[in-house]
Amino acid sequence: xxxxxxxxxxxxxxxxxxxxxxxxxxxxxxxxxxxxxxxxxxxxxxxxxxxxxxxxxxxxxxxxxxxxxxxxxxxxxxxxxxxxxxxxxxxxxxxxxxxxxxxxxxxxxxxxxxxxxxxxxxxxxxxxxxxxxxxxxxxxxxxxxxxxxxxxxxxxxxxxxxxxxxxxxxxxxxxxxxxxxxxxxxxxxxxxxxxxxxxxxxxxxxxxxxxxxxxxxxxxxxxxxxxxxxxxxxxxxxxxxxxxxxxxxxxxxxxxxxxxxxxxxxxxxxxxxxxxxxxxxxxxxxxxxxxxxxxxxxxxxxxxxxxxxxxxxxxxxxxxxxxxxxxxxxxxxxxxxxxxxxxxxxxxxxxxxxxxxxxxxxxxxxxxxxxxx
Amino acid sequence: xxxxxxxxxxxxxxxxxxxxxxxxxxxxxxxxxxxxxxxxxxxxxxxxxxxxxxxxxxxxxxxxxxxxxxxxxxxxxxxxxxxxxxxxxxxxxxxxxxxxxxxxxxxxxxxxxxxxxxxxxxxxxxxxxxxxxxxxxxxxxxxxxxxxxxxxxxxxxxxxxxxxxxxxxxxxxxxxxxxxxxxxxxxxxxxxxxxxxxxxxxxxxxxxxxxxxxxxxxxxxxxxxxxxxxxxxxxxxxxxxxxxxxxxxxxxxxxxxxxxxxxxxxxxxxxxxxxxxxxxxxxxxxxxxxxxxxxxxxxxxxxxxxxxxxxxxxxxxxxxxxxxxxxxxxxxxxxxxxxxxxxxxxxxxxxxxxxxxxxxxxxxxxxxxxxxxxxxxxxxxxxxxxxxxxxxxxxxxxxxxxxxxxxxxxxxxxxxxxxxxxxxxxxxxxxxxxxxxxxxxxxxxxxxxxxxxxxxxxxxxxx
Numbered sequence: 001x002x003x004x005x006x007x008x009x010x011x012x013x014x015x016x017x018x019x020x021x022x023x024x025x026x027x028x029x030x031x032x033x034x035x036x037x038x039x040x041x042x043x044x045x046x047x048x049x050x051x052x053x054x055x056x057x058x059x060x061x062x063x064x065x066x067x068x069x070x071x072x073x074x075x076x077x078x079x080x081x082x083x084x085x086x087x088x089x090x091x092x093x094x095x096x097x098x099x100x101x102x103x104x105x106x107x108x109x110x111x112x113x114x115x116x117x118x119x120x121x122x123x124x125x126x127x128x129x130x131x132x133x134x135x136x137x138x139x140x141x142x143x144x145x146x147x148x149x150x151x152x153x154x155x156x157x158x159x160x161x162x163x164x165x166x167x168x169x170x171x172x173x174x175x176x177x178x179x180x181x182x183x184x185x186x187x188x189x190x191x192x193x194x195x196x197x198x199x200x201x202x203x204x205x206x207x208x209x210x211x212x213x214x215x216x217x218x219x220x221x222x223x224x225x226x227x228x229x230x231x232x233x234x235x236x237x238x239x240x241x242x243x244x245x246x247x248x249x250x251x252x253x254x255x256x257x258x259x260x261x262x263x264x265x266x267x268x269x270x271x272x273x274x275x276x277x278x279x280x281x282x283x284x285x286x287x288x289x290x291x292x293x294x295x296x297x298x299x300x301x302x303x304x305x306x307x308x309x310x311x312x313x314x315x316x317x318x319x320x321x322x323x324x325x326x327x328x329x330x331x332x333x334x335x336x337x338x339x340x341x342x343x344x345x346x347x348x349x350x351x352x353x354x355x356x357x358x359x360x361x362x363x364x365x366x367x368x369x370x371x372x373x
Numbered sequence: 374x375x376x377x378x379x380x381x382x383x384x385x386x387x388x389x390x391x392x393x394x395x396x397x398x399x400x401x402x403x404x405x406x407x408x409x410x411x412x413x414x415x416x417x418x419x420x421x422x423x424x425x426x427x428x429x430x431x432x433x434x435x436x437x438x439x440x441x442x443x444x445x446x447x448x449x450x451x452x453x454x455x456x457x458x459x460x461x462x463x464x465x466x467x468x469x470x471x472x473x474x475x476x477x478x479x480x481x482x483x484x485x486x487x488x489x490x491x492x493x494x495x496x497x498x499x500x501x502x503x504x505x506x507x508x509x510x511x512x513x514x515x516x517x518x519x520x521x522x523x524x525x526x527x528x529x530x531x532x533x534x535x536x537x538x539x540x541x542x543x544x545x546x547x548x549x550x551x552x553x554x555x556x557x558x559x560x561x562x563x564x565x566x567x568x569x570x571x572x573x574x575x576x577x578x579x580x581x582x583x584x585x586x587x588x589x590x591x592x593x594x595x596x597x598x599x600x601x602x603x604x605x606x607x608x609x610x611x612x613x614x615x616x617x618x619x620x621x622x623x624x625x626x627x628x629x630x631x632x633x634x635x636x637x638x639x640x641x642x643x644x645x646x647x648x649x650x651x652x653x654x655x656x657x658x659x660x661x662x663x664x665x666x667x668x669x670x671x672x673x674x675x676x677x678x679x680x681x682x683x684x685x686x687x688x689x690x691x692x693x694x695x696x697x698x699x700x701x702x703x704x705x706x707x708x709x710x711x712x713x714x715x716x717x718x719x720x721x722x723x724x725x726x727x728x729x730x731x732x733x734x735x736x737x738x739x740x741x742x743x744x745x746x747x748x749x750x751x752x753x754x755x756x757x758x759x760x761x762x763x764x765x766x767x768x769x770x771x772x773x774x775x776x777x778x779x780x781x782x783x784x785x786x787x788x789x790x791x792x793x794x795x796x797x798x799x800x801x802x803x804x805x806x807x808x809x810x811x812x813x814x815x816x817x818x819x820x821x822x823x824x825x826x827x828x829x830x831x832x833x834x835x836x
Contacts, residue, residue, distance in 0.1 A: 054719070058719045059716070062715070079712070080711075080712035082708075082716075083712045083716045086716040304701040304705055305733060335705045337701070351701060353702065359533055359536075359608065359630070359661070359662060360634065360635075360660060360662060360667065360749050361634040361775055362747060363668070363747045363771075363772060364747060367745065367746055367771055
């Protein structure tokens with residue numbers, strides 16, 4: 001891999017093209033990204049973001065941080081995820097983003113949706129595919145990709161839907177299928193894929209949400225879907241977690257799928273991603289620890305009050321650095337709790353909203369309930 | 374392990390325990406209460422109340438209650454124990470604990486309690502016997518007597534220290550006994566007060582029973598207690614009140630005190646010095662009180678000058694009076710709220726954040742546009758500009774009935790502000806610097822403190 005350097009006349013297009021080449025060329029174990037390599041990329045990325053992303057520049061200036069203060073990825077000023085709900089963080093100006101991903105959900109009585117403008121979809125794609133090939137998919141034994149989109153990926157601007165579609169068409173033999181229907185998952189079509197795989201011996205790579213797989217397991221267990229032992233090499237990647245379905249335990253889900261389909265860890269992979277971050281982490285088995293990712297995605301664990309890094313192994317707030325975010329902001333301070341584990345991280349959970357204090361009323365929820373927020 | 378219980382009438386020492394932790398992490402325990410034991414406790418309280426009614430005057434009750442409460446804040450081993458307890462339970466520093474206890478204790482003095490009874494019942498006489506009604510215009514005479522039900526059930530879900538004591542005193546003053554569920558975040562102070570009261574007068578000590586159990590559910594022992602209670606007092610949010618209501622017989626009278634917010638209004642002719650008073654109101658009770666200011670409105674051109682003074686005052690207080698420090702969830706929420714205002718400001722220039730850098734000691738979120746959205750976060754204030762008081766009333770209308778106190782500084786259009794306060798159901802309008810410390814006879818949530826607890830008996834004669 002070529003060594004990154006600060007090019008004269010640096011432009012977004014130039015740097016993103018170099019990064020795409022670097023992502024494509026990365027092979028775990030064969031090409032290494034040492035700290036100094038990453039830091040060199042980080043310096044160039046910060047320069048571009050500081051100059052081209054006006055809200056981010058103002059945020060950095062308010063903290064008296066400029067390009068001369070950033071010697072590596074750890075020196076980036078991280079932006080709280082809340083910022084994505086308030087402003088467009090795009091390295092521009094005057095450019096049209098190639099993609100817009102919207103965040104879902106409600107945070108602390110506030111339903112304002114956030115969005116991540118993706119200036120360069122090719123860069124996102126390069127990171128996604130490189131990570132997927134490295135941590136999930138075996139291209140020497142190309143399984144047929146089958147995506148189970150949950151109903152919400154039919155909504156526009158879902159990063160999850162985009163990701164599944166891209167992997168389906170861009171990985172393996174290019175013959176992946178989606179079992180989407182207008183109502184959600186086309187269960188008949190999924191049954192057909194399962195039957196053909198079981199009979200023909202070609203493994204499947206099943207991609208979907210944790211909730212989608214839970215629904216499938218319900219159907220397998222009560223006989224509405226066809227249970228078959230799938231061939232060796234079959235993979236299953238779930239994403240999104242258990243949120244949204246009370247009482248769902250991933251462990252029970254995986255044991256059920258093993259019983260019904262014969263897929264067992266480590267062939268079951270949990271994908272960890274977020275709209276504000278364009279690279280992904282992956283964990284094998286249950287629990288899915290550690291979550292590992294490509295070398296251009298780094299995560300540190302911070303004390304939520306002081307923002308100092310906590311001793312290794314202690315739980316804190318996850319803060320990510322991702323070069324695939326070149327078109328927005330590379331460093332993102334999340335509301336997720338996690339800790340360092342092995343070569344990656346362990347995701348512990350979302351930080352729940354602060355409980356009410358004393359008899360002091362939080363008006364946010366009251367106004368939300370009245371439709372006045 | 375803190376003892377979160379005070380249960381007269383238990384013949385044997387408890388053997389089984391329920392254990393809990395306060396939000397600051399202090400471990401405490403209370404006995405598992407069987408229905409039989411709950412019945413024994415309720416019976417003991419009722420018996421003590423009925424006996425006290427015939428052997429103690431209300432004046433004597435006030436005296437004993439005030440002496441016991443006075444020990445919580447006067448110099449002596451009891452106040453040392455009380456402060457140590459609150460520091461452990463709440464994670465507060467010595468100064469905040471001391472200031473809070475002293476502030477509460479001003480409403481617990483003999484003079485304050487007598488004043489309260491005078492203000493609401495015209496003196497103690499009507500609690501001790503029938504008193505002639507001078508307003509009576511019918512034939513003969515009318516005499517009236519006020520008396521609480523023998524047993525009042527109390528549920529405390531908030532965590533402002535001392536509230537359980539204030540609630541218990543109100544019941545004792547109207548000659549009721551108390552069966553109380555203690556708040557999880559501060560379960561220790563009422564049992565301590567009950568022990569001090571028992572030391573003053575064992576019979577009055579037996580008029581108070583308090584314990585704790587986990588969660589919002591109501592065990593069988595509670596349902597037993599509910600059967601003994603004439604009235605129920607609940608301090609808690611809508612969810613708690615609703616859960617209590619469902620657990621009680623349909624005809625039980627409930628007096629509720631719910632979460633409220635404090636609103637501060639900077640009138641057009643305010644002086645900068647007013648900011649210091651508001652900052653003190655913010656820091657009291659660690660901004661957890663229903664009287665604590667959280668929303669600030671600046672009437673006029675810009676929030677800027679007032680925000681700068683307020684920031685300086687909060688910074689001064691943070692040095693003299695360091696805040697206890699937020700929880701992880703609060704820290705995350707404060708940073709998110711700051712990010713929202715800061716990035717919005719970069720977008721349109723109409724909002725801004727003042728804070729001591731990345732430190733979470735205090736935060737001012739200011740906006741030149743009116744709004745009323747807040748979160749329950751420590752030492753965080755939302756400051757909005759309003760062009761005039763009419764706009765203020767419109768902005769606050771969704772909070773009607775939810776505003777405890779309106780603080781003000783300045784005099785311009787003050788009369789208009791008082792009209793708005795009355796229309797919005799505000800219970801008190803007071804200058805900055807006194808928002809957090811209402812006087813003893815304040816009508817809490819716009820209600821009398823004692824009258825909702827008493828039943829009146831009229832006695833008419835023809836001569």
